[in-house]
Amino acid sequence: MSFRSLFFFVLFCTLAHRGLADDGYRLWLKYDQVRDAGQRKAYQKQANFIAVPSGSPVLQAAGRELQNGLQGLLGQSVPMVGEGKGSKGGIVLSVAANPELGQEGYRVSTQGGNVVVMGATDKGVLYGAFALLRHLQTGQSISAVNLNSKPRIEYRFLNHWDNPNGTVERGYAGSSIWKWQELPEVIDPRYQDYARANASIGINGVVFNNVNASARFLTAEYLQKVAALANVMRPYGIRVYMSVLWAAPKVIGGLQTSDPLDPQVRRWWTAKTDEIYKVIPDFGGFLVKANSEGEPGPQDYGRNHADGANMLAEALGQHDGIVIWRAFVYKANSNGDRFKEAFQEFQPLDGKFAKKVLVQVKNGPIDFQAREPFHPLFGAMPKTPLVLEVQLTQEYLGFATHLVYLAPLIKECLEADTYAKGPGSTVAKVVDGTIDNHAISGIAGVANIGSDRNWTGHPVSQANWYSYGRLAWDHTLTSQALAEEWTKMTLTQEPKAVSTITDLLTKSRDIYVRYTTPLGLHHIMGQSIHYGPEPWLEKSARPDWTSIYYHKADAVGLGFNRTATGSNALGLYAPQVQKQWGDPATCPPNYLLWFHHVPWTQTLSTGQTLWNELTTRYYTGADSVLWMQQQWAQVQPALDAELHADVASRLRIQYREALWWRDACVLYFQQYAKQPLPPTLTPPSRPLAEIKQLVDIYQLR
Amino acid sequence: MSFRSLFFFVLFCTLAHRGLADDGYRLWLKYDQVRDAGQRKAYQKQANFIAVPSGSPVLQAAGRELQNGLQGLLGQSVPMVGEGKGSKGGIVLSVAANPELGQEGYRVSTQGGNVVVMGATDKGVLYGAFALLRHLQTGQSISAVNLNSKPRIEYRFLNHWDNPNGTVERGYAGSSIWKWQELPEVIDPRYQDYARANASIGINGVVFNNVNASARFLTAEYLQKVAALANVMRPYGIRVYMSVLWAAPKVIGGLQTSDPLDPQVRRWWTAKTDEIYKVIPDFGGFLVKANSEGEPGPQDYGRNHADGANMLAEALGQHDGIVIWRAFVYKANSNGDRFKEAFQEFQPLDGKFAKKVLVQVKNGPIDFQAREPFHPLFGAMPKTPLVLEVQLTQEYLGFATHLVYLAPLIKECLEADTYAKGPGSTVAKVVDGTIDNHAISGIAGVANIGSDRNWTGHPVSQANWYSYGRLAWDHTLTSQALAEEWTKMTLTQEPKAVSTITDLLTKSRDIYVRYTTPLGLHHIMGQSIHYGPEPWLEKSARPDWTSIYYHKADAVGLGFNRTATGSNALGLYAPQVQKQWGDPATCPPNYLLWFHHVPWTQTLSTGQTLWNELTTRYYTGADSVLWMQQQWAQVQPALDAELHADVASRLRIQYREALWWRDACVLYFQQYAKQPLPPTLTPPSRPLAEIKQLVDIYQLR
Known part of the structure; x- marks a missing residue:
């Protein structure tokens, strides 16, 4: 065996023996060698060195990432040099005052034979470095590189719903990646990879702990742990925030009350905040879920949400921190329409919140359903900066077994028109602050990250983390462009496969809606675990935790009348919205049953009766999963074998579960519609009782 | 750059870029290249081929493992051939009738220029293949290899306490590796690596689900999932068993009762068992926790444990399966001594169990404490095969933050003399069936495995999984030999480092006992979570869930009087044991407070007063963790950097927590002893109240 053939043989063995199938751990930061030799050569020519000026750990992180990334992409080691003055053919990081770039923007361009990554701050350079890497990872030309970007939203959060015992509320990718018991001593190498991934898509704030918060995190013991994580996040431009338990002054402070107007309580929070800033000097602030789903809050003392939020803002004092107060609330014993409750509690408080307070509003009025109309608070609180909260973990969207690309869902909300200041007053413009001239703006994604090797359980769910971050940075990016970008970085660059996968991703959310909750159905899933269908759920601890509360199927028809003749939740929207959605004929079919109780026999704008349209959607939705399987089978040669097989x-599970949804809902609603299926559809082969049994199994302890 | 240097450079880059620090995933099956060139050459000479006769998937798995292992160890690809007749210099797998080897034994020896791995069955060959690999991994000569072994215990189980929702009861290494929701479609590659690891140490039976069982597993839906896992286990000689919920006939069978004497119930179990064998033809049988800690059982219907177990044995009928019935029971409202309860319930049933039933008994009478006297049932039920249950997950032994090697604990129990048939009637001989001539024998380890990349959280906890399996196979192996074996395969072969680590491991459990529960203290840990010290715990849902129930500290002294003047639990043992343990002067100090209430001022056999001995042990125990740190620091050059740092x-956490235990217990007991510390010991710098606060933090939601 020649040395040359030995070389490739040993390289092969090394890779093969180590089991280097793609296990998904590297996310979209794969940095696999560029396959096109010509392009690799062109990149190599421009990568003789990386000049990193002395500066903060953030700059060093940018340099390290470039070095690591280029080593992978180019198969060559690129030296880091201090300044690189006079040299050509390298990459130069540069911090230079530039008002156009703002605090976090960057410009990557060719200057004097070098690729210059410029930012007005170290963070800007970091984001520029990742943008350059993305540029190369997606196979674009380096010769006239010209990237200019700055974020449209200032605070770009990931919210983890992770508990101190290691479980993740609504997490479907294993346990929490935060090992509280082992902190602060054990620093899992994974923490840094998490920070890198977030920085690469522009996320700059993280909340490690569940909004159903434990008071543990406010103790000196746990602050040391949080501080250890903050140390890992800092070089990646990420600040740490904390979910707080409202009752903390009682639970750990030894006080008799947590009344926000009580002077002792106020002093306690001020002292606690000062203590936090001593161990985490760049601490970001507090996230609060109060008086919601059993959590304590200021209403326990006859105070309102503004009293609570403003007290925390006062505690932050001169520190550079903010308060994010969640608007996801509904009364303990509701007999009204849950759709309206957050609005009713929060809209009257507009203008009452202190300067450092942002109110965090879910994209829709109920709870992260597969499709919701935009939340009526958007556009209705002009004096308050509203943070848009979207859910990346697929609580209602198929856990880790359904391929559902969420960018279209997020975009649908962002592009919805509130008409608050006339046409074009999109949710995006409310959130980014441009419509109401807010100084601060924010967006939050509930993380889909867990301890699974590939972070997100379903490999394609990585695309939801990715596209959320990219949209948080620039909400004008399209779902399709982001799907394509992610696919090229993560799965393959083979053009046909890229286009097939992009198409599959882009259509996946509509397909999911079709076989689970078409035409505006919502909240008819399995009790508590939110898995599988359960439209027959009639009793629960609260009426608004049942399914019949929402679908209101009866002999006449289906859907929740939220017009003026019903709950009039529709009245919370701007008149233009009311006008369009208030008439079943003009209401988009996707929102129809959100607002109207429609007779089974009514002909819809689609030309079919409700019953026929509904059942057809269930069937075509399930059939579309077969189409997804076929599309995925086609890209097999272009993908890593293990990842493709996964x-x-x-997708095989997804089809099994799509049939489960289809059969459950068609058979259940048929009891009310009392009509046969359209002749083109083959009736389910199993009775409803059998499906109910299946649902019961998954709800056993 | 020459091609040769390029070769090493690229190899280095490949390894470095891929982040191939040792993350612990490969366990003891690392198969890293043999460093000693001479030895590698000697091995290579004997590895020209692997002859694998056609046969079962088990034989194929043996061949694949050898091929994979040799490729790593030797850095060369070894071809697999069908028979290899006439060829020399290879490895030949051979199945040949040989009564001496039994069903699972093997012989590995040199014959006709080949290394022959022989077994009377395919499974014997599989175990022989792993023995050969172990032989090479630990750097032993291949020229005159001669390995002969067969298991002393027939059923060698791992019991997982994993729940269908992915949590692990008392698991400290992430979530469950079993992804029930994704099964049967998604087969995580990890499942096969789990099977390989178990086969390599001789484990031949696994129970995937918690003994606090969900009825889900008995449904057709879940049987498909279990069957999918069984398919992965089968080629590795592993049979699948199942924990069952006693109430299943009611919960999922639609019956009104689960009375084991009810004909309908009996028919239900028989039909269910037949159904299981249809989908898992080599199903192993049932594991039952009944009438214990709130679980349902035959006593709910006035029947006893034998009635329940025998009914299941009957349901197994002609199938090759067994029933393992757990003896870990204590009454719902106890006012007696919990120590005695399992004995009182089970000993009278000796001789009443059907042939296929084994009774599974924990190593000690309470619950997996850091040190317990052997369970009095061992030796007291000669007509019943008893399965020894040990706990590998460190529920009471420091979770994933304390380095505690458990082989010495297991050995201490195995070597304890029950005197059941005169001196030498060790627990080992009771369990392996030799004393009472049982046809079947078993041992079970409660798994310490989770979704953490390194499987066990603490890297050294892998040694507990490893040594348990090896002891289950051959309980005469020593703790030290197994520590050395594991270290060489897993961490390093550098002789000084091997000896340092072996010494550290072997001493670690005694050190842990010293700083937590010296002199026979037990059950004084943090409430519910079993983390940290809480000797002051006075109230709980049950008296025997408090700490004061066990340590009985008062103005006079400390310890639980279990002699005839007390609860007389000691009376459950053989007279010889009673004699030794019944006198404080002859009772081993390690068991002293298990059986005696000893005055603080009493001079012990150690020559010190109880108070001085107790406090000295707490202090020297904590100090020994510093010694452990020093030892570990010394081996740094010989180990992978990331693993060493982890x-x-x-060990830094362990010291922090050792001080926590020391200070808590010394200060708490001092309130009763009312004496100063011996002058050589520096009193804790923090007050007891501060430590109590710390304990409270970890018990917050």
Whole structure:
């Protein structure tokens, strides 16, 4: 064996023996060698060195990432040099005052034979470095590189719903990646990879702990742990925030009350905040879920949400921190329409919140359903900066077994027109602060990250983390462009496969809606675990935790009348919205049953009766999963075998579960519609009782 | 750059870029290249081929493992051939009738120029293949290899306490590796690596689900999932068993009762068992926790444990399966001594169990404490095969932050003399069936495995999984030999480092006992979570869930009087044991407070007063963790850097927590002893109240 052939043989063995199938751990930061030799050569020519000026750990992180990334992409070691003055053919990081770039923007361009990554701050350079890497990872030309970007939203959060015992509320990718018991001593190398991934998509704030918060995190013991994580996040431009338990002054402070107007309580929070800033000097602030789903809050003392939020803002004092107060609330014993409750509690408080307070509003009025109309608070609180909260973990969207690309869902909300200041007053413009001239703006994604090797359980769910971050940075990016970008970085660059996968991703959310909750159905899923269908759920601890509360199927028809003749939740929207959605004929079919109780026999704008349209959607939705399987089978040659097989097997589950949804809902609603299926559809082969049994199994302890 | 230097450079880059620090995933099956060139050459000479006769998937798995292992160890690809007749210099797998080897034994020896791995069955060959690999991994000569072994215990189980929702009861290494929701479609590659690891140490039976069982597993839906896992286990000689919920006939069978004497119930179990064998033809049988800690059982219907177990044995009928019935029971409202309860319930049933039933008994009478006297049932039920249950997950032994090697604990129990048939009637001989001539024998380890990349959280906890399996196979192996074996396969072969680590491991459990529960203290840990010290715990849902129930500290002294003047639990043992343990002067100090209430001022056999001995042990125990840190620091050059750093950081936590235990217990007991510390010991710098606060933090939601 020649030395040359030995070389490739040993390289092969090394890779093969180590089991280097793509296990998904590297996310979209794969940095696999560029396959096109010509392009690799062109990149190599421009990568003789990386000049990193002395500066903060953030700059060093940018340099390290470039070095690591280029080593992978180019298969060559690129030296880091201090300044690189006079040299050509390298990459130069540069911090220079530039008002156009803002605090976090960057410009990557060719200057004097070098690629210059410029930012007005170290963070800007960091984001520029990742943008350059993305540029190369997606196979674009380096010769006339010209990237200019700055974020449209200032605070770009990930919210983890992770508990101190290691479980993740609504997490479907294993346990929490935060090992509280082992902190602060054990620093899992994974923490840094998490920070890198977030920085690469522009996320700059993280909340490690569940909004159903434990008071543990406010103790000196746990602050040391949080501080250890903050140390890992800092070089990646990420600040740490904390979910707080409202009752903390009682639970750990030894006080008799947590009344926000009580002077002792106020002093306690001020002292606690000062203590936090001593161990985490760049601490970001507090996230609060109060008086919601059993959590304590200021209303326990006859105070309102503004009293609570403003007290925390006062505690932050001169520190550079903010308060994010969640608007996801509904009364303990509701007999009204849950759709309206957050609005009714929060809209009257507009203008009452202190300067450092942002109110965090879910994209829709109920709870992260597969499709919701935009939340009526958007546009209705002009004096308050509103943070848009979207859910990346697929609580209602198929856990880790359904391929559902969420960018279209997020975009649908962002592009919805509130008409608050006339046409074009999109949710995006409310959130980014441009409509109401807010100085601060924010967006939050509930993380889909867990301890699974590939972070998100379903490999394609990585695309939801990715596209959320990119949209948080620039909400004008399209779902399709982001799907394509992610696919090229993560799965393959083979053009046909890229286009097939992009198409599959982009259509996946509509397909999911079709086989689970078409035409505006919502909240008819399995009790508590939110898995599988359960439209027959009639009793629960609260009426608004049942399914019949929402679908209101009866002999006449289906859907929740939220017009003026019903709950009039529709009245919370601007007149233009009311006008369009208030008439079943003009209401988009996707929102129809959100607002109207429609007779089974009514002909819809689609030309079919409600019953026929509904059942057809269930069937075509389930059939579309077969189409997804076929599309995925086609890209097999272009993908890593292990990763391809993983997704393929999940698509098989998805089809099994799509049939479960289809059969459950069609058979259940048929009891009310009392009509046969349209002749083109083959009736389910199993009785409803059998499906109910299946649902019961998954709800056993 | 020459091609040769390019070769090493690229190899280095490949390894470095891929982040191939040792993350612990490969366990003891690392198969890293043999460093000693001479030895590698000697091995290579004997590895020209692997002859694998056609046969079952088990034989194929043996061949694949050898091929994979040799490729790593030797850095060369070894071809697999069908028979290899006439060829020399290879490895030949051979199945040949040989009564001496039994069903699972093997012989590995040199014959006709080949290394022959022989077994009377395919499974014997599989175990022989792993023995050969172990032989090479630990650097032993291949020229005159001669390995002969067969298991002393027939059923060698791992019991997982994993729940269908992915949590692990008392698991400290992430979530469950079993992804029930994704099964049967998604087969995580990890499942096969789990099977390989178990086969390599001789484990031949696994129970995937918690003994606090969900009825889900008995449904057709879940049987498909279990069957999918069984398919992965089968080629590795592993049979699948199942924990069952006693109330299943009611919960999922639609019956009104689960009375084991009810004909309908009996028919239900028989039909269910037949159904299981249809989908898992080699199903192993049932594991039952009944009438214990709130679980349902035959006593709900006035029947006893034998009635329940025998009914299941009957349901197994002609199938090759067994029933394992757990003896870990204590009454719902106890006012007696919990120590005695399992004995009182089970000993009278000796001789009443059907042939296929084994009774599974924990190593000690309470619950997996850091040190317990052997369970009095051992030796007291000669007509019943008893399965020894030990706990590998460190529920009471420091979770994933304390380095505690458990082989000495297991050995201490195995070597304890029950005197059941005169001196030498060790627990080992009771369990392996030799004393009472049982046809079947078993041992079970409660798994310490979770979704953490390194499987066990603390890297050294892998040694507990490893040594348990090896002891289950051959309980005469020593703790030290197994520590050395594991270290060589897993961490390093550098002789000084091997000896340092072996010494550290072997001493670690005694050190843990010293700083937590010296002199026979037990059950004084943090409430519910079993983390940290809480000797002051006075109230709980049950008296025997408090700490004061066990330590009985008062003005006079400390310890639980279990002699004839007390609860007389000691009376459950053989007279010889009673004699030794019944006298404080002859009772081993390690068991002293298990059986005696000893005055603080009493001079012990150690020559010190109880108070001085107790406090000295707490202090020397904590100090020994510093010694452990020093030892670990010394081996740094011989170990992978990331793995070394991980353990080093955990040792820092261990010291912090050792001080926590020391200070808590010394200060708490001092309130009763009312004496100063011996002058050589520096009193804790923090007050007891501060430590109590710390304990409270970890018990917050």
